Structures are given as C-alpha cells and as structure tokens.
Amino acid sequence: MLEVKGLRAGYGAVEVLRGIDISVSKGEIVAVLGANGVGKTTLNKALSGVLPVTAGRIVFDGVPLSGSSTAAVDAGLIHVPEGRKIFPNMTVLENIELGSYRRGKKNRTRNLENVFATFPRLKERTGQAAGTLSGGEQQMLAIGRGMMAEPKLLILDEPSLGLSPLLVEEMFNLVRRLNQDGLPVMLVEQNVVQSLEIASRAYIVENGTITMSGTAAEISANPELKRAYLGL
Amino acid sequence: MFSPTIIIEAMINGLLTGAIYALVALGLTLVYGVLHIINFAHGATLAAAMFAVWGLNAAFGIDTYWTIPIVTPAFFVLGYVVQRFVIGPAAHGDDGNILLITLGISILIENALLAGFGSDTRSIPSDFSFAIVEAGPFLLSSARLVGAAGSLVVAILFWLLMSRTDTGKAIRAVAREKLGANLVGINVGHIYAITFGLGCAALAVAASLLMPTFYVNPRIGGAFVNIAFTVVVLGGMGSIPGAMAGGLIIGMVESLSGLLLGESLGQIGIFIIFILVLLLRPTGLFGAKA
C-alpha cells in the first residue's frame, strides 16, 4: 500500500527526517510512535505532499507520489492532521463536505450518510460553526472530513491528543472499527500503550530515524522500549 | 434648516453611492480576508477598468453597461494571471514582499495609463447621465439607481458563490486554515488567484456602473481607494458583509455631511468616522473579536 524508502525532509536548512523507511500493507493498522519533536508530524506532512521531500521515495498503491498535496489526495492518501485543522469559520456540514472537494465528490451524499452513521454527534450539529465544537467533536469532524475523500490509507496524527481518557478510549475503538471495515491506518501517536493494543505493527521514531520496528507484540515486549516509553 | 425631503433625498442618494463604494471595497476586503495582504494596486486597477470601459465605448460605441460582460471576465482573468504567475511566485511566502509587489504593480499601471492616455480627464457623456427618476417627492439619478441595483446583484451573486459552491467554500476554507485546505486537496495557489481575480472582476463591474456619472483619469483610483479603505476598516478587515454595510454607511455619511457642511467638506465626515472606528472599535462592525 505505502512504501517509504530513505525519506529525508526538513524546514529550510534544518533536516528533521534523516532517512525514514516504513511500509503499510493493506488492511493493517501501523503505529508510528515517538516522543514529542522527533519528526512524526514532519513525516506525515512529507507523505501528504505539503512539505517538500529532499531525498527518498514514496510509493503509494504501486505509484510514486509526485510530492504535491493534490497528488496525494488524488491517490487516496488522506492525512488527518495533528491539531485537527478544521475550518473554524464554517459549519460542521461544510467542513465534512469539503473533505470531498477533490476526491469522492461523486459519492458525496452516500459518504455523508456514512460519516453521520459513524459520528451521530456530528449529525446533530450540522449547522454549528466548527470552531465552537469541543475538542473531541473537532477530532471526529477532522476524521469525518477525511473519510469523505474515500481514503485508501488514512494517516491519523495524534488523534487522542488533548482528549479526556474516556474519549481517548473511544477514539482508539473508532480507529479499530474503521480498520475492521477494511481501511488501512497509519496511526501516529505518543500514546504508546493504547496504540500498540490496536496496531498490528509499529515503528519507533527517534530523532528523525526509525530506531525500532516489528509486530506490536514484539515491540510491546521489548525491554528497551519498556524502559524508554513506559517507564517500567 | 433643511426640509426633511431634502435630508431624506440626500440619505437615499448617499445609499445609492454607498452601494458602489461597497462594490469597490469588496475586492479589497476579500483579498485581505483570504490572502491576508492589502492590495495596493486596487485603485490603479479600478482606474484601468474605467479606462477599459471608456475605451470600449470610445472605440466601438459599446454602451457603458454593455461593457460589463466584456470587462468583468477580462479583469477576472487578468487578476488570476497576475496573482498566479507574478505576485504569488515573486512573494516567496513573505507578506512584506507582496505589499511591495502590489505597490509596484500600482505604479506600473498608473504610468502605463499616463503614457497611453495622458493625464486628461475623460467621461462618457450621454443623456442617461443626467436622467432623473421621480419617486414621490424625491428626485433620484437614474444612473445611480442602476449602479446600486448592479451592486446589489453582484453582492447576491457573490453570496451565492461563497455559500453554495465548492469554490466559494474553498475560498473561505483557505482564508482561515491553509494546511487543512491543502490536506483536502485544495490547491491554495489556485484559490488565491481566483480570489484576486474576483476582486478585480468586482472592480470591473464597479467601473462600468460608475462611468455614466463619473470621469476617469489615471489617478482616479486614489480617491476611491481612500473611501474603500475606510469602508473596509469600518466593516471589519476581511468581512464581506462588513464591506456591504460599511459602504452604505460611508455613502450616507458623505452625502449628509456634504449637505450640511458643503460639497467640499463632505469627505470630512468620512475621515471622522475613520478616526472614531480606529479609536472605539478597531476591529470594525463585523470584525473578528481576536
């Protein structure tokens, strides 16, 4: 599905990603884990074409991505960003509809029903300005907006950030449900324990490189990881 | 003192003129709201559009209002191309650069107009320019009524565009959340150019509506831009309803203070409003709180 080889990217002269190799196969949840500031969001931005890549290859669904955000969306690589980045001045309905601005426009009505079925809370608030939603609702909106583009791969950047423990649980359940419906997910998180519970494989990012990878079970059992991330 | 009829007539005339001010301010506030820049070439673009209308009339005898279907798309395309291929690439993402570039474009346009047409003042005289409609006790200028009606039509079309179409929604999305817009596949450079083009197209309509009662020379834009800027500040920078309301208010203030203080002092009322808004409500009538 997604094959990334030797990916390098950064901001101006500062290189943040220093050769990243990852892959996501059909049907998987792959967790990309790491502490704050290691380059997870930068990786997502490079994959979705909003940040130029300085070296490396991104092959998606068998085709190299050209490095523009429109190409990534066209191909079905949909990135739900950290901090939601919804359109606060627009209604909930307008936000969701804009998810199909470029892809999935034909099936907009049907997909809208699907989003509302997944998030009944959003259906109750279609006319509300998105900026007035709670944090959890905004996260649902961001994911709903992403679903409108009929993703072939969904990249979720810290969907649990800033949510109450109860909502975090709900969010991880949702990711699992979306995946059970056949959607591959690249789950980028700092929340190591819960991510590993639902992921099939995981990568650990440190300082712009992958320092560990394996099945979720292997990673969970790794003593070094336990020490570094779980404080055990 | 003045009779109520004269005062009400002045108010109506002010509203009619104000509708055109709103139209001139529309592009300025739209470009500010979406691209977050002040387009210093706005006035010069209006002058160019008025010359285009005048030229079409002088060369081909096209009636001023019938130039609208010609100059509006032409100025949309012009605005699109200039933003997409000149301002955008030259800006390198730095707003300071954009200000200088639009200032440069403004100087370029004004000098091109001076070179082409000289500094003479030109107008399109016709019987219609002086036609009057009697509405009860009031005498109203036909051309101004048409101008206000035209502005209203543009405002409605604009509202439909922004609220009903994907392109309009994309414009509103880009205005507030560029990264989010990018990630749903909106091409931000394209939307910037469309926005800039729409601003120029609105100026072209305004030019066609103005020419029956106004004159044009290469520096005419300055007078309008000062007013338009006051309208935008009064309404709230970047607010489209604000520009509409602000235009009407400014038109009325100008008309009333002209009546009470004399034509030459009419603009003092506008100036006082500008200062008061800045002192009392710097975000304007419809401006965002923070």
Ligand SMILES: Nc1ncnc2c1ncn2[C@@H]1O[C@H](COP(=O)(O)OP(=O)(O)O)[C@@H](O)[C@H]1O
């Ligand atoms: N827009 C930016 N400009 C410059 N540096 C940035 C920018 N965004 C992030 N960085 C830097 O890149 C590094 C990685 O950031 P990020 O990818 O956001 O990490 P993470 O998502 O893992 O927390 C950090 O050192 C951060 O300061």
Ligand SMILES: [Mg+2]
């Ligand atoms: Mg991050």
